[in-house]
Every structure is written in C-alpha cells, then in structure tokens.
Amino acid sequence: MKRSRKIVVLCHCLLNVNAKVLGLARSPGCSQNLVKGIVDGGAGIIQLPCPEMTYLGPRRWGMTREQYDTSGYRHHCRELVLPFVSQILDYRRNGYTIERVIGIDGSPSCGVKRTCEGYAGGEWGMAGDQQQNLREVEGKGIFMEVLCGLLQEHGVAIPVDAVDENDMDGVS
Numbered sequence: 001m002k003r004s005r006k007i008v009v010l011c012h013c014l015l016n017v018n019a020k021v022l023g024l025a026r027s028p029g030c031s032q033n034l035v036k037g038i039v040d041g042g043a044g045i046i047q048l049p050c051p052e053m054t055y056l057g058p059r060r061w062g063m064t065r066e067q068y069d070t071s072g073y074r075h076h077c078r079e080l081v082l083p084f085v086s087q088i089l090d091y092r093r094n095g096y097t098i099e100r101v102i103g104i105d106g107s108p109s110c111g112v113k114r115t116c117e118g119y120a121g122g123e124w125g126m127a128g129d130q131q132q133n134l135r136e137v138e139g140k141g142i143f144m145e146v147l148c149g150l151l152q153e154h155g156v157a158i159p160v161d162a163v164d165e166n167d168m169d170g171v172s
C-alpha cells in the first residue's frame with residue numbers, strides 16, 4: 001500500500017498521558033478516540049517531546065504560565081523542538097503534508113488558544129493558595145509559543161488545533 005504522505009503532529013501526552021502532572025490524567029494511556037481518528041484517516045503521527053517532563057520530571061507540581069515563563073525554560077523548549085521543526089521542514093520540502101499540530105488548551109506549556117495563570121507565590125497551602133488563584137486565560141503556552149514562533153520564522157503555516165486539557169479526546 002502506498003504511503004499517504006500525510007502527517008499530524010501531536011503534543012506528547014496525547015499519546016502518553018503518563019507525562020502529565022500526577023492527578024491530571026483523563027485516560028489510562030492515551031487519547032484513544034483522537035488517535036484512532038488520525039490513524040483511520042491514514043495520517044502518520046509525529047509525537048513532540050513533553051517539555052515539562054523533560055525539564056522537571058514526573059514529580060513536578062502543577063504550575064502556571066508565569067512560572068514557566070523564564071529564559072531557561074524557553075531555551076529548553078527551543079532546544080527540544082528544533083529537531084522537530086527541521087523534520088517538518090524536510091517533510092514539506094519533499095512533498096509531505098503536515099496536516100496540523102494539536103496542542104492542549106489550558107496547559108501552561110502546550111496551550112494553543114488558552115493557557116493558565118495565577119501564580120500566588122510561596123508554598124502550597126499558604127494564604128493566596130495558587131489553586132484558588134488559578135484561571136484560564138487566552139493565549140499560548142510557552143512551548144507552543146516557541147514552536148509556532150519557529151515555524152513562522154521559517155514561513156511555515158500549519159493549522160494548530162487543541163484539545164481541552166479536561167477532555168483530551170475532542171479537538172476544538
């Protein structure tokens with residue numbers, strides 16, 4: 001059978017929910033319906049690396065966009081995603097279609113239309129607890145901002161969609 005030459009780029013935890021902050025998984029392993037739809041449509045899948053897992057590991061707290069918005073984390077995201085941008089450019093130069101990128105709305109790193117803010121400072125449980133301050137705001141997460149910026153630098157326009165962090169099986 002001939003290859004379709006179609007590719008969808010997925011944020012890491014859509015294929016491996018184990019990367020998420022402990023307690024935030026909404027499925028046992030992956031976003032099955034979303035992945036099945038892509039597979040049934042005949043596209044291949046590129047899985048992006050998880051920037052938070054590779055930065056702070058599986059014992060990290062849930063954090064907000066303000067906390068991740070540091071030069072060091074931006075540098076980490078850029079280093080992680082550059083090889084994937086190169087792949088995307090090479091596929092496109094060779095007649096492949098990158099159909100879309102799918103991120104995770106609500107995430108401080110992978111949000112596309114919505115991310116989260118509410119940094120309160122101090123320890124969990126102190127006055128002004130971060131969980132009470134947490135709110136969704138319009139805008140991209142840091143990792144997605146870096147990725148989209150690099151694609152733009154290279155003049156590459158690819159549709160960027162997202163699932164909701166609380167329903168990771170439905171693309172918005």
Ligand code: SF4
Pocket residue numbers: 011012013014019020021049050051052053104107109110
């Ligand atoms: S949303 Fe992004 S940063 Fe968060 S677990 Fe998924 S891939 Fe990692």
